[in-house]
Amino acid sequence: MQKETMSLNSKDLIALEDKYGAHNYHPLPVVLAKGEGVYVWDAEGKKYFDFLSAYSAINQGHCHPRIVQTMKDQAETLCLTSRAFYNDKLGVYEQYITEYFGFDKVLPMNSGAEGVETAIKICRKWGYEKKGIPLNEAIIVVCGQNFHGRTVSIISFSSDPDAKGKFGPYTPGFESIPYNDIDSLKAIIDEKADKIAGFMVEPIQGEAGVFVPDSNFIKESAALCNANNILFIADEIQTGIARTGSLLAICGDCTCQGHCEQQESYTRPDILILGKALSGGAYPVSAVLANDAIMEVIQPGQHGSTYGGNPIACAVAITALDVVKDEHLAQNARKLGNQFRAEMQKLVDKFDILNLVRGKGLLNAVVINDSPDSSTAWDICVRLADNGLLAKPTHGNIIRFAPPLVMTEEQLMDCVAIIEKTIAEHISA
Numbered sequence: 233m234q235k236e237t238m239s240l241n242s243k244d245l246i247a248l249e250d251k252y253g254a255h256n257y258h259p260l261p262v263v264l265a266k267g268e269g270v271y272v273w274d275a276e277g278k279k280y281f282d283f284l285s286a287y288s289a290i291n292q293g294h295c296h297p298r299i300v301q302t303m304k305d306q307a308e309t310l311c312l313t314s315r316a317f318y319n320d321k322l323g324v325y326e327q328y329i330t331e332y333f334g335f336d337k338v339l340p341m342n343s344g345a346e347g348v349e350t351a352i353k354i355c356r357k358w359g360y361e362k363k364g365i366p367l368n369e370a371i372i373v374v375c376g377q378n379f380h381g382r383t384v385s386i387i388s389f390s391s392d393p394d395a396k397g398k399f400g401p402y403t404p405g406f407e408s409i410p411y412n413d414i415d416s417l418k419a420i421i422d423e424k425a426d427k428i429a430g431f432m433v434e435p436i437q438g439e440a441g442v443f444v445p446d447s448n449f450i451k452e453s454a455a456l457c458n459a460n461n462i463l464f465i466a467d468e469i470q471t472g473i474a475r476t477g478s479l480l481a482i483c484g485d486c487t488c489q490g491h492c493e494q495q496e497s498y499t500r501p502d503i504l505i506l507g508k509a510l511s512g513g514a515y516p517v518s519a520v521l522a523n524d525a526i527m528e529v530i531q532p533g534q535h536g537s538t539y540g541g542n543p544i545a546c547a548v549a550i551t552a553l554d555v556v557k558d559e560h561l562a563q564n565a566r567k568l569g570n571q572f573r574a575e576m577q578k579l580v581d582k583f584d585i586l587n588l589v590r591g592k593g594l595l596n597a598v599v600i601n602d603s604p605d606s607s608t609a610w611d612i613c614v615r616l617a618d619n620g621l622l623a624k625p626t627h628g629n630i631i632r633f634a635p636p637l638v639m640t641e642e643q644l645m646d647c648v649a650i651i652e653k654t655i656a657e658h659i660s661a
């Protein structure tokens with residue numbers, strides 16, 4: 233069976249997914265078979281730069297040798313105990329991650345959506361037990377164009393008709409304000425502060441097309457929450473772990489490497505949600521961090537997951553976070569990000585088909601000058617793949633560019649050349 237699979241070409245493999253898999257994704261027609269650092273190879277051995285990084289899960293690069301070694305070692309020793317018993321990795325990991333990000337406690341889960349669900353549950357329970365909101369009346373404020381995952385409760389407050397349509401009835405208790413609109417947040421707090429338990433926000437909206445809010449939006453919303461006894465919840469599943477040029481996007485311009493020496497210089501959320509790059513792409517690991525006064529509302533039997541906090545996840549996450557620090561990935565993302573946007577700005581100036589470039593660190597997007605319904609961004613991505621660079625359109629006519637953070641300056645310039653060549657080809661086609 234294994235031999236037979238290995239002899240299948242990309243066309244066969246796409247046909248298999250098409251026939252036997254649910255059609256819940258629309259991938260570019262590229263079948264990947266191997267990865268190393270910033271590179272991936274398809275089933276025919278063609279090499280590509282990865283400019284998506286599995287939606288920022290691969291910040292540390294594909295198959296990072298230290299992460300892979302940790303995973304192998306732990307897999308040979310102990311994989312899963314469930315939380316019916318203690319295991320010898322969980323406590324060590326909990327101490328490590330809470331010190332790394334500066335919180336009292338962590339609640340370990342697997343997928344990002346589970347992390348968000350966990351934060352919602354903690355926030356609601358805190359609202360009833362600590363804030364005194366009447367039972368079942370807690371409100372969590374969210375932002376338009378958000379992306380927090382795919383569960384029924386999470387899509388209940390999505391503004392994307394594909395994500396939400398025909399999946400009702402929806403979970404109540406969420407109210408949406410426009411992103412980056414501090415006045416709307418003020419207005420809803422003025423009206424309903426007593427019932428608002430939390431405000432959940434992405435410090436930069438990734439899926440929506442890499443929207444970077446005004447520099448004071450996050451700080452001011454956190455301050456408003458703080459003044460009104462509302463939990464400020466940061467979903468850093470995509471933006472966190474060095475992606476945007478600092479350990480967390482909420483760190484702003486703080487350049488610390490994990491052990492934040494300037495805690496007061498950044499907006500500390502009451503609840504921080506991490507996922508994706510927490511394992512460097514090796515394993516599904518998510519985490520919800522909060523201080524004792526918040527986390528203590530969760531007691532035995534009230535939340536959990538069979539795999540959450542398993543020994544492989546714990547060991548892998550420690551190494552993945554070590555790599556971020558040891559290899560100075562935040563600094564590299566910051567430096568290369570500035571360079572990348574400067575290079576893309578030259579292309580925006582040169583080619584009418586490119587409207588603008590925006591982003592922070594190595595989470596960037598180029599907006600295509602065409603209707604959101606046109607296939608221009610898709611066509612360019614197909615052509616980029618032909619030229620050896622993998623990127624994916626996101627909402628409308630936007631191409632997200634988010635390579636692994638282990639990229640070198642020289643590799644980045646090679647990628648810029650591929651992008652320039654591709655745009656020129658697209659225009660003359």
Ligand SMILES: *Cc1c(COP(=O)(O)O)cnc(C)c1O
Pocket residue numbers: 287343344345346348379380381382434438439467468469470471507508
């Ligand atoms: C990817 C993502 C999620 C969901 O994570 P999954 O692991 O896909 O469930 C939630 N929030 C943000 C901001 C994300 O980017």
